[in-house]
Amino acid sequence: MNIAAPDRYAVIGYPIQHSWSPFIHGMFAQQTGQNLTYTRLEVPTEKFPAEIARFFDEGGRGLNITVPHKQAAYLFARHRTRRAKIASAINTIAAQADGLLGDNTDGAGLMTDLTTNLGLALENTRVLLLGAGGAARGVLGPLLEASPEYVEIANRDGNRALDLAEEFSRRGNIRGCGFDQITATHNFDLVLNATSASLQNIVPPVPAAVIGPTTLCYDMAYGVGDTAFTRWANEAGAGRAETGWGMLVEQAAEAFLLWRGVKPDTKPVLQAVKSMSAPDTEVPKVR
Ligand code: ATR
Secondary structure: OOOOOOEEEEEEEOOOOOOOHHHHHHHHHHHHOOOEEEEEEEOOHHHHHHHHHHHHHOOOOEEEEOOOOHHHHHHHOOEEOHHHHHHOOOOEEEEEOOEEEEEOOHHHHHHHHHHHHOOOOOOOOEEEEEOOOHHHHHHHHHHHHOOOOEEEEEEOOHHHHHHHHHHOHHHOOEEEEEHHHOOOOOOOOEEEEOOOHHHHOOOOOOOHHHOOOOOEEEEOOOOOOOOHHHHHHHHOOOOEEEOOHHHHHHHHHHHHHHHHOOOOOOHHHHHHHHHOOOOOOOOOOOO
16 A cells, blocks of 8 residues: 655744644644644754755745744745735745745734634724734734724834834825824724733733723733733723634634645634643644
């Protein structure tokens, strides 16, 4: 009997040992009957170009790219999807006959979670986006394409927010400012935390007046239970506060679709990751 070797995939980042991606893609593979392996590669910045080249030279089929390599990977890919070009960052690479294709599935993952899973209609909404780093950049394009009334970007370093707003200004109604200049005269419909402050257990200094009883507060970070941001949002009376599990699973499903041509069912995977306290180090067995 001729049993084909599984196709190889991995997530590359630094640090990487806590990544849930092997677990998520393992569940996707099991569910869709795809023959693949998915591992973690811990690679520091200075070794990134050599390691990524080696992975594909040795026959690897695809990579997910995470912090801090998303912008470096953008320069590495030979071809880029439209959404990757808009973000100037990539989180997914697929090996193709004519070279490496770079994609960015973060924004699509967030949008699917907000609209399909959480039922938010973004058209004509007022959005406050906290943070102006790679995570914010990755989601701005799809966010603006959903036609919100406007997006206000607020960042600790206000100049970074101004620059990012300027870069995306032709894609929609957008302004940038420091945390102390946030429009606090009304509630926003959506307050999106794209800072890495939750990882330090810190809440960005945002006036509670931006939150009202119908506001959805969404932290792109995730962990067991609440993050500092979702805790703060609930205390401030937000209509709803969500952590970023859904975005994590949905961006993975988009990457899986690019690689394998089949879209997995995210519901059971989302349920599984939310109910666990740490990713299984063992990837579920694939066929
Ligand atoms: P990422 O790829 O996760 O976005 P990044 O590009 O380093 O990483 O950006 C981190 C973001 O979190 C930035 O917006 C950063 O604010 P500055 O641009 O002012 O540095 C924000 N951030 C990090 N720690 C923060 C904290 N303690 N309070 C508020 N914002 C913070």
